[in-house]
Amino acid sequence: MALRLKEPNRSSGPGPALVTDVPAIVRSVIDDIRTRGDGAVRSYSEKFDKWSPSSFKLSQDEIQQIISTVPQQIIDDIKKAQENVRVFALAQKASLKDFEMEIRPGVHLGQKNIPISSVGAYIPGGRYPLLASAHMTILTAKCAGVPHVVACTPPIAGKIPANTITAMHYAGADEIYILGGVQAIAAMAIGTSTMKKVDFIAGPGNAFVAEAKRQLFGVEIGIDLPAGPTEILIVADEQADPFVVATDLLSQVEHGLDSPAVLITNSQSVGEKTIQEVDRLLKILPTADVAGVSWDRLGEVIVVEDLDQAYKLADEFAFEHVQILTQMPREALEKMSNYGALFLGEKTCVSYGDKCIGTNHVLPTRGAARFTGGLWVGKYLKTVTYQEVTSPEESGELGRLCGRAARAENFEGHARSGDVRAHQYLNDKFEWI
Secondary structure (H helix, E strand, O other), rough: OOOEEEEOOOOOOOOOOOOOOHHHHHHHHHHHHHHHHHHHHHHHHHHOOOOOOOOOOOOOOOOHHHHOOHHHHHHHHHHHHHHHHHHHHHHHHHHOOEEEEEEEOOOOEEEEEOOOEEEEEEEEOOOOOOHHHHHHHHHHHHHHHHEEEEEEEEOOOOEOHHHHHHHHHHHOOEEEEEEOOOHHHHHHHOOOOOOOOOOOOEOOOHHHHHHHHHHHEOOOOOOOOOOOOOEEEEEEOOOHHHHHHHHHHHOOOOOOOOOOEEEEEEHHHHHHHHHHHHHHHHHOOOOOHHHHHHHHHEEEEEOOOHHHHHHHHHHOOOOEEEEOOOOOHHHHHOOOOOOOEEOOOOOOOOOHHOOOOOOOOOOOOHHHHHOOOOHHHHHHHEEEEEEEEHHHHHHHHHHHHHHHHHHOOHHHHHHHHHHHHHHHOOOOOOOOO
16 A cells, blocks of 8 residues: 655646647648758747857857867866766677677578667757757767767857857767757758758757657657656655755756656655655755746655565656665666666765766656667667578578468468579479469
8 A cells, every 4th residue: 555645736837838739830840841941940940049140050160169168177077977978888889799690501690780870969958958968869879880970959048058069079979050949850850951861860858859859750760769858756765864865856856847756665754754855945946946846746755565565666657767765775676677767875866867977868758668778879770680591401491481481471472482492402393383
């Protein structure tokens, strides 16, 4: 039996601003860009971002000038965070092996991991310029061996986000555009006279960016994964510090007005004290105008009988960020399976993953952790196979097997491809009639 100390209050206001029909708006923008190309891109940039430079693409001289305005400490921190991401991404790539095997004499099967040729990376702006997304999307693609990465980020209040541009440059972007929203996604996916089409787009964004990726997926591009609001779930035992629990919950609900935050604990005392701490901290948190709305509308505190029940319930939520604040946090590695990323123990917080520890922060939301992980080197690689038969006898035997298997499915053309080999190499009777 679970006791709910705090339940979602979705009826409270003010909730997230409602847009009448996001898919329809996105579809009209994409269709217009298909038709008018650069002209449409420019008109939407002017309309939504009040941004219309002579060229959306930054030259190398412009990039260097922008970087020169960034404090050295920020540059050093960017490089340190990117080094952590690079080390982990390269280790991931090293775990992926090309191989070839001979399953029978003269029958060779193989696998290769080939980088995608061109990738688009979207780095959000708005309330929070997520320069760390440059590490996660651009740098990870480069570690995978992607030869060409185009990166887009919107202007912020009519200005170029210098810190974000610096992160994009040091991550290895081959082209950088000051361009945001649906127009950026569509331009990269479709291509225009000034922007070459990419094959794959990665990166988080608002509801319009997410919808644009969804509509273009499978038609024009591949994508990293469907994106939704940031989520955090904490599993805490009776030894957890309610102040730390509250702090870590609030670290994620400040992302937006629709960010769920859940605490599951086996201690009613920890649950009650965490609620008290959240209420206290919201009075002094600079981003309380956002965090407070999400906590009120989507915050939950659930008390369960024991940690086994906590892990089971956490798996049902299948959130992107799951933090384990227990005496034995590594138990979660054995007892949980549905999460984007685990953060084990009080010394590890979700914000480390968001900003600097080295794992990727582009993670599955809205239950997608039930069937996929987050962005990683492997998303930028095409795992392809090849086969070669060098033995005449084996080719003939496979031909016989193929003929029988194909005819069981009424594929006579397939069967005859096998029959030809059985005839050529085993002298089976065969006539094309």
